[in-house]
Amino acid sequence: MNPTQQALRVAVWQAAPVIMDAAATVDKTVHLIARAAASDAQLVVFPEVFIPAYPRGLSFGFVVGSRTEAGRRDWQRYYDNSILVPGPETEQIGEAAREACAYVVIGVTERDRMNRTLYCTLLYFGPDGSLLGTHRKLKPTGSERLIWGEGDGSTLTVIDTPFGRMGGLICWENYMVLARAAMYQQGVRIYLAPTADFREVWQSTMRHIAVEGRCFVIGCNQYVEKSMYPHDLHYRKDLDSQPEVMCPGGSCIVDPYGEYLDGPLFGEEGMLIADLDLGALTRTAMDFDPIGHYERPDVFRLEVTK
Known part of the structure; x- marks a missing residue:
């Protein structure tokens, strides 16, 4: 799809959810x-699993070879505050997108309708309020595998918009070289990277993807303090050794030259905002185009199983 829009205002919310409270x-x-929307944003981006939270620091009573009933109850609380897609929560968010006349992208924990599996999912809403697409995280990292199932290639979603193709990967999926290649192959111009990673080296990843993919990269993380966790969790003692600021953020907006347009933001909740000059996408492709003169399909071929 050829873009009809030459500029795009993006808002990125580095914010904390009301942990394990989907409605709030x-x-x-x-x-x-x-x-x-009051700042005229046309695209609004939220972090990974903003609903009902990234359960950083919690064990849910899991150790190799055994579980506990108290841990199962914490997990059920997390499960009960995860959402169906589509469902009443997506209808509310879609209506907010419609009222804002903006695209909205948000990370959630999704409950499967057919079983009790949870997925780390990215949702795309259009300015008409419709749910345009979903992406389920392909590979949860480390202990995340105790919480979320694996997505598949059918949800390597890219959305056509007036400002070009938009899509993304979640957190450490961005270290999956072929997953990135699959996004580039679909012509992504606005690359979304919601995450829970606040390390300094993650900033290098965001800037590298922008240069490698010749795309704008939108990194979005939560800001979370330990005091924000419910005090009646059975395994809240898991957090005793955690710092008070458990996730300091690091959200950023990067242009296709690898330069920051806003951020990175650390140490507080806040909204990043930037006006993207979409003409830069063409200018940076003059010397490197990952799906053009640098693709070399005579040498390399990528096949995605859906």
Whole structure:
């Protein structure tokens, strides 16, 4: 799809969910979408699993070879505050997107309708309020595998928009070389990277992808303090050894030259905002185009199983 729009205003929300409270977090999401719309944002981006939270630091009573009933109850609380897609929560977010006349992208924990598997999922809403697409994380990292199932190639989603093709990968999926190649192959111009990674080296990843993919990269993380966790969790003692600021953020907006347009933001909740000059996508392709003169299909071939 050829873009019809030459500029795009993007808002990125580095915010904390109301941890393990889906209804309250959806209400906060709706409020933050409206605030971004007041700044004339046309695309509003939220972090990985903003609903109902990234359960950083919690064990849910899992150790190799055994589980506990108290841990199962914490997990059920997380499960009960995860959402169906589509469902009433996606309808609320879609309506907020429609009122804002903006694209909205948000990470959630999704409950499968047919079984009790959870997925780390990225949702795409259009300015008409419709749910345009989903992406389920292909490979949860480390202990995340105790919480979320694996997605498949059918949800390597790319959305056509007036400003070009938009798509993304979640957190350490961005270290999966062929997953990135699959996104480039689909012509991504606006590359979304919601994450839970706040390391300094993650900034290098965001800048590298922008240069490698000749795309704008939108990195979005949560800001979370230990005091924000519910105090009645059975395994809240897991957090005793954690710092008070458990996730300091690091959200950023990077242009296809690898330069920051806004951020990285650390140490607080806040909204990043930037006006993207979409003409830069063509200018940077003059000397390197990952799906053009640098693709070399006579030498390399990528096949995605869906």
